[in-house]
Amino acid sequence: MTARPPAELLFFWDYDTQWGGDRSRLPGGPKSWGALEFSNTERLLELHGEYEVPACFAAVGSAALPGERPYHDPAQIRRIHAAGHEIGSHSHRHEWLPGLDRRALRETLQASKDALEQCIGAPVTTFVPPWNQPFDYPRGFSFSLSERREGGAHRTGLVRLCETLAETGYRFCRVAYRPMHQRLAEMVVRRRIEQLGRVEEIRGVSCARLNTPGGFGRHTVEVLDRAVRRGGLTVVYGHPHSLTLGNSQDERHLAPFLQRVAAMVKSGHLKVSLPREAIVQGAAA
Numbered sequence: 068m069t070a071r072p073p074a075e076l077l078f079f080w081d082y083d084t085q086w087g088g089d090r091s092r093l094p095g096g097p098k099s100w101g102a103l104e105f106s107n108t109e110r111l112l113e114l115h116g117e118y119e120v121p122a123c124f125a126a127v128g129s130a131a132l133p134g135e136r137p138y139h140d141p142a143q144i145r146r147i148h149a150a151g152h153e154i155g156s157h158s159h160r161h162e163w164l165p166g167l168d169r170r171a172l173r174e175t176l177q178a179s180k181d182a183l184e185q186c187i188g189a190p191v192t193t194f195v196p197p198w199n200q201p202f203d204y205p206r207g208f209s210f211s212l213s214e215r216r217e218g219g220a221h222r223t224g225l226v227r228l229c230e231t232l233a234e235t236g237y238r239f240c241r242v243a244y245r246p247m248h249q250r251l252a253e254m255v256v257r258r259r260i261e262q263l264g265r266v267e268e269i270r271g272v273s274c275a276r277l278n279t280p281g282g283f284g285r286h287t288v289e290v291l292d293r294a295v296r297r298g299g300l301t302v303v304y305g306h307p308h309s310l311t312l313g314n315s316q317d318e319r320h321l322a323p324f325l326q327r328v329a330a331m332v333k334s335g336h337l338k339v340s341l342p343r344e345a346i347v348q349g350a351a352a
């Protein structure tokens with residue numbers, strides 16, 4: 068029997084709170100699901116504990132400041148950290164990063180990191196951009212016309228994001244750019260084509276590309292199964308507030324997914340890593 072290359076999973080929860088609800092870019096404007104982030108996170112801590120699957124909760128920094136739900140709950144963020152999960156940053160107030168100039172970008176990255184680090188008393192080195200943007204990354208053959216149009220002359224693309232992350236002390240970023248050739252092929256076959264990933268370095272920051280559609284439905288399971296057969300990285304994410312909303316992030320999909328992951332780990336076919344451990348060797352400290 069030949070040795071199989073190792074399969075690895077990175078598991079993220081985007082902890083938006085009402086800061087994210089207020090800035091929803093979906094049709095209908097602001098959403099009121101902010102309060103669900105907190106109650107559903109309690110359930111997530113139970114489920115992740117039961118299956119012993121560690122995750123990175125990427126939180127808006129403002130949620131770590133003193134105040135009331137649905138905008139703040141520093142005690143819950145400390146509980147997530149105490150349970151052995153990683154706390155990452157999801158910007159300070161869920162800003163749309165392509166619309167920020169260099170100074171405003173630096174401010175949200177720094178303010179978020181400071182608020183979260185003071186809250187948990189530990190370094191925060193992982194970043195997850197709101198809405199998974201910027202997508203614009205010419206070196207990766209990814210061009211976003213809408214970001215160029217809406218973001219204006221001083222907009223932020225992926226290279227600037229990574230440069231500024233490195234300057235403000237972050238080491239890891241979840242990214243979601245999709246190369247043009249991949250998108251063209253997807254148009255031909257009329258479905259998403261997911262590639263098994265690896266961690267790459269962009270401007271001194273270790274980056275892992277999302278390769279599942281969000282949630283824990285059939286497509287995500289297919290990518291994970293393929294990674295276990297062939298080796299490679301699977302990157303999954305959901306939002307705590309969606310755990311009770313009936314979509315592919317619902318507990319009805321999550322619980323069997325966690326069970327599957329736990330079985331793969333137990334049989335030695337999968338390793339679940341935290342992003343802070345997934346740093347490219349040799350990337351800038």
Ligand SMILES: [Zn+2]
Nearest residue numbers: 081083197198
């Ligand atoms: Zn978000």
